[in-house]
Every structure is written in C-alpha cells, then in structure tokens.
Amino acid sequence: xxxxxxxxxxxxxxxxxxxxxxxxxxxxxxxxxxxxxxxxxxxxxxxxxxxxxxxxxxxxxxxxxxxxxxxxxxxxxxxxxxxxxxxxxxxxxxxxxxxxxxxxxxxxxxxxxxxxxxxxxxxxxxxxxxxxxxxxxxxxxxxxxxxxxxxxxxxxxxxxxxxxxxxxxxxxxxxxxxxxxxxxxxxxxxxxxxxxxxxxxxxxxxxxxxxxxxxxxxxxxxxxxxxxxxxxxxxxxxxxxxxxxxxxxxxxxxxxxxxxxxxxxxxxxxxxxxxxxxxxxxxxxxxxxxxxxxxxxxxxxxxxxxxxxxxxxxxxxxxxxxxxxxxxxxxxxxxxxxxxxxxxxxxxxxxxxxxxxxxxxxxxxxxxxxxxxxxxxxxxxxxxxxxxxxxxxxxxxxxxxxxxxxxxxxxxxxxxxxxxxxxxxxxxxxxxxxxxxxxxxxxxxxxxxxxxxxxxxxxxxxxxxxxxxxxxxxxxxxxxxxxxxxxxxxxxxxxxxxxxxxxxxxxxxxxxxxxxxxxxxxxxxxxxxxxxxxxxxxxxxxxxxxxxxxxxxxxxxxxxxxxxxxxxxxxxxxxxxxxxxxxxxxxxxxxxxxxxxxxxxxxxxxxxxxxxxxxxxxxxxxxxxxxxxxxxxxxxxxxxxxxxxxxxxxxxxxxxxxxxxxxxxxxxxxxxxxxxxxxxxxxxxxxxxxxxxxxxxxxxxxxxxxxxxxxxxxxxxxxxxx
Numbered sequence: 001x002x003x004x005x006x007x008x009x010x011x012x013x014x015x016x017x018x019x020x021x022x023x024x025x026x027x028x029x030x031x032x033x034x035x036x037x038x039x040x041x042x043x044x045x046x047x048x049x050x051x052x053x054x055x056x057x058x059x060x061x062x063x064x065x066x067x068x069x070x071x072x073x074x075x076x077x078x079x080x081x082x083x084x085x086x087x088x089x090x091x092x093x094x095x096x097x098x099x100x101x102x103x104x105x106x107x108x109x110x111x112x113x114x115x116x117x118x119x120x121x122x123x124x125x126x127x128x129x130x131x132x133x134x135x136x137x138x139x140x141x142x143x144x145x146x147x148x149x150x151x152x153x154x155x156x157x158x159x160x161x162x163x164x165x166x167x168x169x170x171x172x173x174x175x176x177x178x179x180x181x182x183x184x185x186x187x188x189x190x191x192x193x194x195x196x197x198x199x200x201x202x203x204x205x206x207x208x209x210x211x212x213x214x215x216x217x218x219x220x221x222x223x224x225x226x227x228x229x230x231x232x233x234x235x236x237x238x239x240x241x242x243x244x245x246x247x248x249x250x251x252x253x254x255x256x257x258x259x260x261x262x263x264x265x266x267x268x269x270x271x272x273x274x275x276x277x278x279x280x281x282x283x284x285x286x287x288x289x290x291x292x293x294x295x296x297x298x299x300x301x302x303x304x305x306x307x308x309x310x311x312x313x314x315x316x317x318x319x320x321x322x323x324x325x326x327x328x329x330x331x332x333x334x335x336x337x338x339x340x341x342x343x344x345x346x347x348x349x350x351x352x353x354x355x356x357x358x359x360x361x362x363x364x365x366x367x368x369x370x371x372x373x374x375x376x377x378x379x380x381x382x383x384x385x386x387x388x389x390x391x392x393x394x395x396x397x398x399x400x401x402x403x404x405x406x407x408x409x410x411x412x413x414x415x416x417x418x419x420x421x422x423x424x425x426x427x428x429x430x431x432x433x434x435x436x437x438x439x440x441x442x443x444x445x446x447x448x449x450x451x452x453x454x455x456x457x458x459x460x461x462x463x464x465x466x467x468x469x470x471x472x473x474x475x476x477x478x479x480x481x482x483x484x485x486x487x488x489x490x491x492x493x494x495x496x497x498x499x500x501x502x503x504x505x506x507x508x509x510x511x512x513x514x515x516x517x518x519x520x521x522x523x524x525x526x527x528x529x530x531x532x533x534x535x536x537x538x539x540x541x542x543x544x545x546x547x548x549x550x551x552x553x554x555x556x557x558x559x560x561x562x563x564x565x566x567x568x569x570x571x572x573x574x575x576x577x578x579x580x581x582x583x584x585x586x587x588x589x590x591x592x593x594x595x596x597x598x599x600x601x602x603x604x605x606x607x608x609x610x611x612x613x614x615x616x617x618x619x620x621x622x623x624x625x626x627x628x629x630x631x632x633x634x635x636x637x638x639x640x641x642x643x644x645x646x647x648x649x650x651x652x653x654x655x656x657x658x659x660x661x662x663x664x665x666x667x668x669x670x671x672x673x674x675x676x677x678x679x680x681x682x683x684x685x686x687x688x689x690x691x692x693x694x695x696x697x698x699x700x701x702x703x704x705x706x707x708x709x710x711x712x713x714x715x716x717x718x719x720x721x722x
Contacts, residue, residue, distance in 0.1 A: 001339045006330045009081055010323060013055075017081075018319075019308045020055035021326045024088070024265070024299045027062030029053060031078075032070030046302050054078045057329050058086035058132075058297060063095075063409065065346040068129025072342050084333060084342035088265075091133035091183070092151060092406035093117070095124035097360040097530055098415070101404040101471075101507055102137065102163075104371035104526035106153030106551035107601070109642050109666060111166040113367045118170025120363055122183045124355045128409075129346035131336050132184045134232060136167035138219035139189055141552060142562035145199025147475030150404060150507030150527065152194060154551030155564045155598060157215050158661050161222035168226040176229070177337045180345035184336060186230035187223035189267060191249060192216040193234035199561065200476045205236040210654065212238070213689045215566075221258065229332060230263045233295060235270055242277045244270040245289035255294055263328050265297040266290065272301035283307055288317055296325040356414065361531055368528040368535030373548035374602040375512075375522040381499045382521045383542025383604060384459065386426045391457035392419055393436045393450045393493065394464045394486070396505050404507055404527025405472025415530050418463050418503065421537030432457060436493075439467045442485030447492050454496055461540070462490065462502040462519065468527065471507025480511050480558050487514040494518045503536055509554040512595060524548070545604045547640035547666075549709065554596035559587070565598035565710040566657035599644050599661075599709035605635030605671065612706050612714035619702075619720045624682040627716065629706045631677055633669035640668045643677045646705040646713060652698045653690050659710055679706075686720060697722075 010018070028035045029048060054075075062068060068087055075085050093099045099117040100108075108114065118136075125133060137151040138160055153163040164187065171185040192212055196203040207216075220231070231254065234243040243249060244266045254260050271290045272283060280286035287303030288311055298304045311317045338344060354360075374382075384390070396402065398419045400412030422431055436442070436450035454460050464486050469475065481487065491514070493500060502519040504510070507527055516522050523546070525536050538544040555563045570585040574592055586592055608631070615626040631643060645663040649656040663679045681704060686697040699722045707713030 001334050006327065006334060009083065009330060010327055012081060013326070015309055015312060015319065015322070016051070017055040018322050018326045019305050020052050021057035021083070021329055022297055022304045022322070023052065023056045023302070024058040024060050024297050025056055026060050026300065027071065030059060030071045031074040032067065033062065034067055047306055048302070052305055056085070058088055060299060061089055062087055063089055063125065063128045063130055065127065065129050065348040065351045068346045069343055076342060082339070083330070084338040086131050086329070086333060086338070087129055088132040088134065089125065089130050090135070090406055090408055091121050091125045091130060092135045092137065093404070094121050094364065094407065094410065094529060095128065096355045096409045097124060097364050098403045098407045098410035099364050099529045100368050100371040101150040101527045102153050103150045103507065103552060104528065105367065106159065106163060107373050107526070107548040108367060108370035109549055109664060110370050111162055113370060114163055114166040115170040116363060117367055118167045119173070120360050122171045123181045124360070126181050126183050126345040127347055127351045127354050130183055131338070131344060132186055132230060133171055134186045134188060135171065136164055136185065136223060137188050138164040138223055139192070139194030140216050140219065141194040142564045143199035144480055144509040144552065144555065145476050145478060145558065145561060146194065146196060147201060147471050147477070147508070148194070148473055149552065150471045151406065155553065156551065156566065156661050157218040159551060160219035164219045164223040165226040168223050168228045172227060172229065176335050180337070180341070184229040184332065185223070186232050186265065187220055187228045188232035189234035190220055190231050190243060190254065191234060191238055193236050196236055201474050202235045205238060206240070209239070210689045210691070210693060213693065224258060224260055228262070229335070230265060231260065233264065233266050233270055235267055235273065237277065242270070242274050242279055244295055245274045245279055245286070245293050247293045250293040250295065261328065263296050263332050264294050266295050266299050268299050269301050271295065271298045271303045284311065287311070291317060291321050291325070296328050364529050365531035365535045368532050369538055369544050371526060371528065371548050372536065372539055372546055373524040373550055374546035375524050375596060376516055376519065377521045377602055377604070379499065379520050381459065381501055382540060384540050386541065388430070388458040389456065390422065390426070390431045391454040391460045392422065392431055392433045392463060393453060393460060394462045394489070395435055395437060395439045396463035396465055396503070397433050397435065401468050402505055402527055402532040403529060404468055405475070410530060416533035418533040418536055421533030421535070422461070422540070424534065425537055425541045436489040437485040440483045440485065442489065447489060450489060451492060451496070454493055454498060457498065460493055460498050460500040462493070462500065463505070464490070464502055464515070465505030466507060478558070480508060481513065482510060482515060490514060490518050501540070509552050511555060511558055516595070542604060542637070545637055545639045546601065547603065547642070549599050549601035549642045550596060551598065553594035553598050556593070556595040557590045559590060560594065563594045566660050568655045569658055597709055597711040599642070600711070601642070601709070603639045603641070605633055605637040605639040607639070607641045607669070607708065608632045608634045609707055609714065612716060614704065614716045614718055617718045619681070619683055619718055621683045621722065624680050625718055627679045627681055627704050627706060629677055629714065630674060631667060631669070632674040633671050636671050638668065638670050640666060641708065642666050644707060644709065645679045645681070646710060647681070647686065648703045648705070649686060649688070649698065650701045650703070652688065654688065656688065659705060661710070683720060
C-alpha cells in the first residue's frame with residue numbers, strides 16, 4: 001500500500017475512529033480472544049464501547065497463532081476501512097525458548113550471539129502472531145537495588161549501545177516487509193529510567209542534561225540509528241517532567257533533533273499517571289500533554305478516547321496532532337505488510353515446528369554458557385571430576401525457576417534444572433540432593449538433611465539465589481544479600497571443611513558476603529534460561545571454559561550504591577599522592593571500590609598481558625594511535641579472553657570519568673598460544689559533551705588502559721594536540 005493510499009484511509013476516518021487508533025488494549029477486550037468473557041467489568045469502567053473496539057489500533061499481550069488469527073479476522077469483519085490490528089508483547093529475552101536475562105547476555109560481550117538470540121525470539125514470536133516486541137530495554141543501570149537491572153546489559157554506555165544495535169538487528173532483520181519471521185523492535189524506556197532515585201521503581205530521575213546525553217542517551221540513539229521502529233516512554237520524570245508528557249524530551253530531542261518519525265508508545269498506564277505525578281489535574285489534561293509531547297499510542301488507560309474529541313471541538317488541541325499520530329501507526333502497519341497480509345507470519349503448523357525447537361534450545365544453551373561469570377575458583381575446585389560424589393544442595397538444585405522475569409511464554413517445567421544438567425555428566429547415583437532451605441525461609445530439619453547429604457560427598461555444589469519474583473519490575477530491594485536462610489545454610493556446610501562451589505541464580509548484582517568468602521568457587525549464572533542447568537553443567541565439568549565478564553559492578557556493600565567503574569574523581573581522591581590520612585573521599589567502614597569491578601571474570605586457564613605499547617604518543621584529529629598488548633594463554637586449557645581498552649582524559653573542560661571503555665576484543669587461545677591484540681584509538685573516541693553541550697574533545701594529556709577488566713590494567717600516556 002502506498003503513502004497516497006494511507007493518506008486516503010486517514011481522510012476517510014472520523015475523529016472518533018482516528019482517536020481509537022491511538023488506543024492500545026489487552027487481548028481479552030477483543031472478540032476471538034480465549035478469555036474474552038472475563039473483561040466485561042473493566043470494559044464498562046474504562047468506557048470502552050464496541051465502536052471503540054472496532055477501530056482500536058493495537059492489542060497488548062496476545063499470542064498464539066490460532067488466537068491472533070481469530071482476533072484479527074473478527075476485527076477485520078467489523079472494521080469498515082480494513083485497518084488491521086497491531087499485536088504487541090514483551091518478548092524480552094526469548095519467546096518460548098528463553099535465553100539468559102539481558103544483564104547476563106551483556107556479560108557474554110558477544111554481539112553475534114545477542115543478535116542471534118533476538119532473531120530466534122522474533123522467529124518464535126512472529127510465527128505465533130506477534131508483530132512488535134517491547135524490547136530492547138537499553139536503560140543504563142548503576143544501582144542493583146533496582147529490580148529491572150536484569151533487563152539492561154549494564155552500566156557502560158558504549159557497551160549498551162553495541163548491544164542495542166545487535167538486538168535491533170536480530171529482531172527486525174533487513175526488511176520487515178519482506179521477512180515475516182521478524183518483529184518490529186521498540187526501544188525502552190525513554191529516557192533514563194535506570195537512574196531512578198534509591199533504586200526504587202517508578203521513582204524520580206533528576207540529572208543534568210549533560211549527564212543525560214553523556215551516559216544515558218547513547219544506547220537509545222544507537223537503537224534508533226539501527227532502524228528501531230518504535231520507542232516506549234519511561235515511567236519516570238526527566239528534569240521534573242514525566243517522560244510521557246515531556247515535550248522537550250519527546251518532541252524537541254527525540255523527534256526534531258534525532259529525526260525519529262516512528263511510533264512512540266506510553267508504558268502501561270503512564271499517560272494517566274501524569275495526574276499522580278502532579279503535572280496534570282485530570283485525565284483530559286494528561287491526554288493533552290501526552291499528545292502534545294508526541295505520544296502516539298496510549299497503553300491501557302483512556303485519556304485519549306475519553307477526552308481528545310472534546311478538546312478538538314473546543315480548540316484546545318489541533319486535529320492535525322491526532323492525524324500525524326495515526327499516520328505513523330498506519331505506516332508501521334504498512335511496513336509490517338499488514339494491509340496486504342493481516343495475518344502476517346501467524347501459522348499454527350509452523351508454530352508447532354519452530355517454537356522451542358532443538359536448534360533454538362541449543363542456541364540458548366550456548367549463550368547461557370557464555371553469560372555465566374566465574375567469580376572465584378580457589379584450590380582447583382573447578383572443574384568437577386565425573387567420578388566425584390556430589391552433594392547438590394540448595395533451593396535451586398532441582399528448580400525450574402531459572403528463567404527470570406519477562407519470560408512470559410517460558411515454562412519452568414520445560415527448563416533444564418541444575419540436577420538434570422549435572423546428571424548428564426556423571427552417574428546420577430553419585431549425586432545426593434537436599435534443598436537445605438527454601439529461597440526465603442528454612443527449618444532446622446532442612447539444614448540437618450543437607451548436612452547428612454554433604455557428609456558422604458567429595459564436593460558440595462550449592463544452588464542458591466533469588467526466585468524470579470525477587471527481580472524485575474516493581475521488585476526493588478534495599479537488602480541485596482541472599483536471604484538469611486541461604487546464608488545460614490552456607491555457614492553450616494562450611495563447617496564440614498569440604499570443597500564447596502556456589503552457583504548463583506539471580507537477576508542483579510548481589511552483596512556476596514557470606515558466599516564469596518565461604519565458598520571455594522562461585523559461578524554467577526544469573527537467570528540462565530531454558531537450557532540453564534545444561535549450560536552450567538557444561539562449565540562445572542569443564543566441557544566448556546567460563547568466559548563471561550561482568551557488565552555491572554558488584555558492590556562491597558549496599559551502602560556504596562550506586563557504584564560503577566566510570567565514576568568521577570573528587571577534589572580529594574583517596575589514592576592521590578598527596579592525600580591526607582583523614583580528609584579524603586572515603587568510607588570509614590568499607591572500601592571505596594566495588595567487591596568485583598566492571599569487566600571482571602575468571603577462567604579455568606590464565607592469561608598474561610605483556611608488552612603493552614602505543615605506536616607514537618601524540619594524537620591529532622587526522623592521526624589516530626594504535627594501542628597493542630600481547631596476550632598469552634599461560635594455563636593448561638583453551639580459553640576465551642575479553643581484552644578491554646579504556647581511556648582517561650586528565651584535564652577536560654568538564655570533569656571526566658577515571659576510565660571509560662572505548663573498545664574490546666574477544667580472543668580464543670590454545671594453551672601456550674600468544675597473540676598481539678591491537679586497537680585503533682581516534683580523536684573522535686575522546687569527544688564528550690561540554691558545558692554548552694557541544695560534542696568535542698580537548699587537547700591535553702590522556703591515558704589508555706588495556707587489560708582484562710576495568711581494575712587490572714596497564715597504563716599508557718599520550719597527548720591529543722589540535
């Protein structure tokens with residue numbers, strides 16, 4: 001369908017019909033939905049009439065080819081203009097085949113596997129009738145108290161931007177119109193949702209525009225540069241104005257400065273929440289402010305359909321604002337090919353073949369292996385030996401609750417638990433299982449059973465962590481230690497003096513005291529997804545070598561947070577050569593540094609970094625520098641290493657971070673193998689936002705840092721001249 005034909009449809013719509021296109025409702029509102037009869041009360045309360053449903057533009061949270069086909073066909077029988085529905089859903093880290101949570105995927109530092117995970121998620125979702133996924137979530141995160149850190153890829157703007165591009169490529173492919181196995185991506189949450197005060201969900205965000213542009217906006221921009229079709233507004237305020245009604249953010253920056261002309265959708269109920277925020281007196285004003293800001297689709301509240309018509313008739317808003325929003329929605333439907341093929345990729349027969357296929361499960365297993373991070377391994381406890389007798393103890397020993405939040409269609413029953421994974425590598429008779437405690441509670445009897453199981457074992461494997469309801473949206477935690485019963489279990493088992501490995505299932509960085517100081521080895525598995533238990537067993541038994549690296553710092557204590565590697569120095573830094581004993585920026589009772597830094601991760605082998613060098617020590621705009629380092633596998637096992645390059649600007653117009661990630665390379669080395677890793681560092685990579693928001697670099701002294709993480713690096717000085 002051509003642009004001219006879309007404009008013709010728009011001209012034929014009445015004002016009420018146009019406003020209905022801006023409404024998104026949940027599936028049970030619609031004829032053909034499997035649970036349609038359950039929504040009569042909410043329909044009446046919201047003022048949703050049959051006429052509104054006939055012209056509603058999009059559906060939330062419906063999937064399954066048969067149901068989507070039924071709803072779409074029923075809708076088109078009624079809609080006089082032949083405008084199909086858009087079906088949208090939260091396909092965040094997999095559809096039915098669940099991959100690790102995004103924070104874990106970030107720890108893979110593997111853009112190709114991230115892209116592939118999104119491609120598989122899109123294929124399963126599309127064949128099941130979904131057109132749009134509310135992903136990727138690219139919010140930069142620095143506070144592990146916030147439950148939604150599990151949806152982000154971490155604390156670094158450069159790395160988050162790279163993952164944003166990879167996910168968009170995977171979801172959308174090259175041509176949405178030509179490829180019905182893809183879905184449109186919706187980047188979220190615009191903007192700076194990850195900076196909610198106190199790590200409390202939906203809370204206030206307050207920062208300078210320079211800080212916003214420097215750290216929080218790059219990943220959204222990267223997704224849009226990759227062609228992301230939609231943007232979702234954030235729940236939070238930005239400079240005192242809620243995002244869903246923030247004209248400066250949405251109209252001026254997103255649409256005018258960045259040139260985004262795709263569809264902008266509110267998050268669930270966020271338009272009406274302008275009232276609770278205190279920037280709208282009532283629903284009418286909330287609707288006016290959201291529309292003026294450029295929000296095209298209102299999700300699950302009715303400020304638009306309840307009030308826009310009257311405001312147009314009263315001259316409060318111009319109908320042209322509604323027209324432009326409707327046209328953007330129609331264009332997306334056309335780009336997805338829905339006017340010619342309203343059922344698009346929905347196909348019950350293919351759905352049965354594709355969803356949760358063996359190939360998809362194997363891809364999930366590979367990414368889960370790459371996402372796990374080995375945090376400690378003392379005394380050669382890992383890898384495990386097949387002949388060893390194992391006491392597998394903890395609430396996650398046989399649990400399928402390893403998918404994590406936002407695994408909507410995933411099934412815990414179809415997930416591979418840790419016990420099943422281990423039993424594939426050794427005689428199950430060698431594995432004794434005891435819960436030891438529940439996730440958040442325990443009894444003396446459970447600890448007694450665990451001790452009995454452990455006494456006859458050669459090695460203890462602990463399966464600990466958070467249940468899936470402890471992370472995700474609205475799951476902020478002030479205390480980010482493991483629940484007390486699990487720590488008590490660890491302490492009791494430690495007294496036996498046996499080698500002990502802890503496997504952690506969780507959605508956020510934790511305060512690991514009581515775990516990392518008690519266990520001989522610690523493997524951070526996150527919520528690893530459908531094939532989690534199999535992937536972890538691959539690592540524990542040494543069939544694969546751990547290669548994950550942290551993309552979010554682990555705090556020494558919750559009192560440090562927000563804690564992140566790219567912090568600003570103070571006027572009285574603790575490590576300054578002339579630092580005073582007392583009057584420096586420090587805590588009295590804990591270190592300044594995190595327990596585990598950004599980029600950290602261990603391996604079963606060892607890597608030596610030598611011969612770090614710069615080819616020249618002066619950079620100009622036209623003359624980049626080459627940074628090199630020789631990396632050697634000095635251990636006995638093949639392994640993958642993530643070589644990381646950081647930079648510091650010692651004297652900028654604006655204070656600069658002590659380190660900023662600028663590049664990285666993943667290398668695979670056999671035992672004894674050595675390779676020279678090189679990076680090209682350009683003037684463009686040294687630019688930042690100045691006080692006047694110009695994006696330029698400053699002449700002066702810099703340092704390049706190269707190493708295996710943000711802490712353990714070799715420093716190389718150079719100058720930028722102009």
